[in-house]
Amino acid sequence: MRAVVMGAGSWGTAMAKVLVDAGTDTTLWARRPELAERITRDHTNADYLPGITLPDGLSATSSVGEAMSGADVVVCAVPSQSLRANLTDWMPYVGTDTTFVSLAKGVETSTLLRMTEVISEVSGAPRERIAALSGPNLAREIAEGQPAATVIACADEDRARDLQDAFKTRYFRPYTNTDVIGCEIGGAVKNVIALACGIASGVGFGQNTLATIITRGLAETIRLGVAVGAQIETMAGLAGVGDLVATCSSPLSRNRTFGAHLGEGATMQEAQDATHGQVAEGVKSCTSVRALADKYDVEMPLTDAVHQVCHSGLTVADAVSSLLGRRAKPEIYD
Numbered sequence: 001m002r003a004v005v006m007g008a009g010s011w012g013t014a015m016a017k018v019l020v021d022a023g024t025d026t027t028l029w030a031r032r033p034e035l036a037e038r039i040t041r042d043h044t045n046a047d048y049l050p051g052i053t054l055p056d057g058l059s060a061t062s063s064v065g066e067a068m069s070g071a072d073v074v075v076c077a078v079p080s081q082s083l084r085a086n087l088t089d090w091m092p093y094v095g096t097d098t099t100f101v102s103l104a105k106g107v108e109t110s111t112l113l114r115m116t117e118v119i120s121e122v123s124g125a126p127r128e129r130i131a132a133l134s135g136p137n138l139a140r141e142i143a144e145g146q147p148a149a150t151v152i153a154c155a156d157e158d159r160a161r162d163l164q165d166a167f168k169t170r171y172f173r174p175y176t177n178t179d180v181i182g183c184e185i186g187g188a189v190k191n192v193i194a195l196a197c198g199i200a201s202g203v204g205f206g207q208n209t210l211a212t213i214i215t216r217g218l219a220e221t222i223r224l225g226v227a228v229g230a231q232i233e234t235m236a237g238l239a240g241v242g243d244l245v246a247t248c249s250s251p252l253s254r255n256r257t258f259g260a261h262l263g264e265g266a267t268m269q270e271a272q273d274a275t276h277g278q279v280a281e282g283v284k285s286c287t288s289v290r291a292l293a294d295k296y297d298v299e300m301p302l303t304d305a306v307h308q309v310c311h312s313g314l315t316v317a318d319a320v321s322s323l324l325g326r327r328a329k330p331e332i333y334d
């Protein structure tokens with residue numbers, strides 16, 4: 001199997017390292033030629049993963065044609081809202097029986113499509129050839145070789161197993177799953193809930209508040225997931241509660257960090273500047289997740305509050321009052 005990882009940001013680079021460590025022949029594509037040169041020459045990606053030494057066997061290129069040449073597996077490692085445009089540019093170079101793996105965690109704002117749906121629309125590939133990889137996977141920890149697990153979800157179980165072999169190392173343990181919808185919804189919603197946790201920690205609230213947000217965030221994830229066709233068990237797994245807990249708890253999370261700036265009183269622009277333009281997917285995906293919830297008539301008050309704080313000028317104090325002022329109700333998921 002030969003893989004190409006398209007996107008040399010933090011996650012694309014970490015996944016390329018995992019693939020090479022797993023013994024899979026892998027090339028990394030970077031948009032900027034100077035970054036590709038540095039990765040190949042110095043075995044580092046100082047822009048995104050400073051201090052990490054990449055394997056000798058990993059080379060990078062900024063040429064899409066060169067990167068795609070002979071690739072059986074195309075791993076899409078660009079942000080959710082730019083996947084469609086990037087993939088459209090790449091398609092002339094993609095082989096006919098290629099397997100796609102989506103690493104992005106988000107819902108397209110213009111269409112409300114999940115990432116594997118975007119890949120299917122742009123490439124015309126059947127769902128059996130499109131997988132999603134998602135789990136509690138903060139890029140830096142994986143790149144450091146800290147033990148972690150993930151889920152590779154694909155409608156075609158044999159293909160998921162082949163991918164499992166391609167990504168499996170002594171520190172990175174992929175599980176397979178056929179519930180692509182559940183894995184993708186889990187990954188998209190946890191970014192929004194991590195923003196809420198960041199906001200709460202920025203305000204100065206403690207662990208009770210964070211645990212409340214994580215737990216009620218899980219309830220929102222389950223409600224939306226089940227409404228769009230996910231299996232409830234997936235939400236109890238690595239791509240559900242696992243990723244939710246990791247992202248909501250870690251200072252390495254860009255979403256949580258972005259939220260913390262807002263909670264400390266920063267404006268959206270200030271939070272953007274403070275996170276150095278790094279992608280916090282939940283900022284855009286809170287709009288599409290909320291719209292998806294409206295479409296399926298699902299109640300998602302935390303998501304709604306995050307959306308209003310980010311995009312409608314709601315103050316954090318008013319968001320807290322409004323969430324706590326909601327009518328009293330039993331603790332149920334539906």
Ligand SMILES: NC(=O)c1ccc[n+]([C@@H]2O[C@H](COP(=O)([O-])OP(=O)(O)OC[C@H]3O[C@@H](n4cnc5c(N)ncnc54)[C@H](O)[C@@H]3O)[C@@H](O)[C@H]2O)c1
Pocket residue numbers: 007008009010011012013030031048077078079080082086103104105106137138139140278279281
């Ligand atoms: N970083 C993580 O820990 C992590 C872990 C799991 C999943 N993810 C997901 O992987 C996806 C990529 O995240 P990342 O952390 O690698 O992001 P990043 O910001 O570190 O890198 C994004 C990469 O995409 C490229 N890119 C191509 N077109 C772009 C465009 N129009 N705008 C911005 N960048 C563009 C950039 O050059 C860069 O190489 C996201 O959906 C993220 O949620 C990230």
Ligand SMILES: O=P(O)(O)OC[C@H](O)CO
Pocket residue numbers: 105135136137138139191194243246247252253254255256279280281
């Ligand atoms: O840094 P974040 O907030 O994009 O989260 C990274 C990963 O998705 C965690 O699994």
